[in-house]
Amino acid sequence: MSDNRPVLIFDSGLGGLTVLREARYLLPYETLLYVADDAAFPIGRWPEDELKQRLLSLFDNLIASHDPKAVVIACNTAFTLAGEALRMAHPDTPFVGTVPAIKPAAEQTSSGMISVLATPGTVRRTYTRSLIDSFASQCHVRLVGSDMLAELAEKYLRGEAVSDEELQVEIADCFLESDGKRTDIVVLACTHYPFLANRFRKIAPWPVDWLDPAEAIARQLVRVLGTDTETRPASVADIALFTSNPEAPALKRLIAGFGLKLEAYSSKTS
């Protein structure tokens, strides 16, 4: 039976596009629906209760309106807070999550010193602490919460100037040296940050691996969909919905550059 329902990919802004491009590469025949809650961006500094409520009611609306075959929460800040509650609220919809790649980092590090670069919210989460306890107790893990990087990534993507100094301040705490060893892996635990990875490489005090989970998330989506993959009708375009219904031409061009057609978001179910 044909199932042309979309795969919904969610983030607070443009960061989830790092996951969308991998999903499209692995699943070229799926119809993708990108949803950015940019009216709330950046969500990394939101109080937990308020953010969780916002996400739950947003998804009540999105799932009722679009009936996605699967949802990818392409946002560490959202998933580490509300992933479990979203799954419970929508038991018939498979959710693929994004969590800090602490397990692979712990498996790959040679020095045993890894840093997790994330939003302040993700750094605070119980979920993140339990990933460290479960998978990286033998490592030295430095959590670095950045106030500004998600916004700087969006500026950079829109073609606005972002200086090395601005980035340097945000990543400096990732680099530790102790007993002749130094940090060798930095986990990019916010989906916005891979857009800045090449800039980070240039200004890092020494080379490290910058772990981007996007491909692993897309592979998990392939596993979740299983054989439920379909050829889309040629006429169906991938759609983007931004909750602020932005008008800025630079943003519209950027979204079009990712092969997405921007449509009006309505908070009412259709």
Ligand code: DGL
């Ligand atoms: N892209 C989001 C993440 O992966 C967070 C960006 C924001 O602060 O809104 O955590």
